[in-house]
Amino acid sequence: MELSFAFRNRCESIATDVRYELARLAFDPLCADVLAQHLRVRLFRPSELEEAPPQAVDHLMSSQEWSAILLVSAGHPEVLYNPNRSPARTESDIMHELGHWLLKHSLQAIRWHNGIPYRDFDAQIESEAAYLGGALQVPRRAILWCLQHDIGLYGIADRYGCSPQMAQWRLNASA
């Protein structure tokens, strides 16, 4: 899904702004839980929700299938995340959901079929959150800093707590 130059620049600005708000430099690493706390977004895993049905907790705590989901109730955002994935994957899962929150993505209009409500999966919104999530994790300024300091792909992944695939994607996006 093609994202405009303006949108991608906006994402890089957001990544810089949140770092400045946290008294960090534009190319500093930023952990998802630190950003979540700054944005007042609660993070929780299925086992931490006492009200949840036990079968749902058991299924989700043992499943690799799902990543994370942003919930907003009465204006209070929280992210339910899957703790079974790798640390790098969890970071990008949470950053993706924080991307949705920062972009103010609301639930899309429901499409109705003769009284039955459902909606199509929105690829555009997911692409936008994926791009911002990646920028939050490894901003363009960080890529440039790493290149200036001869830090390669695996060094970037290590420094920013991301997967090598994410680091490569961000290198390509910053070219």
Next chain:
Amino acid sequence: MSEIDYSRLAALVRAKQGSRGLREISAEIGAISPSTLSRLLRDEVSDMTNSTFLQICDWLGVAPDEFILEETVESSESIDISTPDKIALQLRADPDLDPTTAAMLAEMVKAAYQRARKEVGR
């Protein structure tokens, strides 16, 4: 005019039911009584609540739109639907999620909203 292909729905439920009794199947599905299930299987159902229909789809592991007979686009703004239900619908529409995981996530979402309401009430 029928919106949902209840005959096809019934056929798939019968196929999955096999030799098991109505009470067992209705308990597995949840949100449907044995008597309603019996009417469905006898092709005597022409209307059903959205939540019951979606629950049956989850149990079958089949997307709801497999049973839609005709398409009419209506405004969503005129019909009130709770946020947890909207999220549940989004989860069902996610092509990367199997129906069981989508259903379990939907349960978690409802529980999270219950917690949020309790906390607001304090």
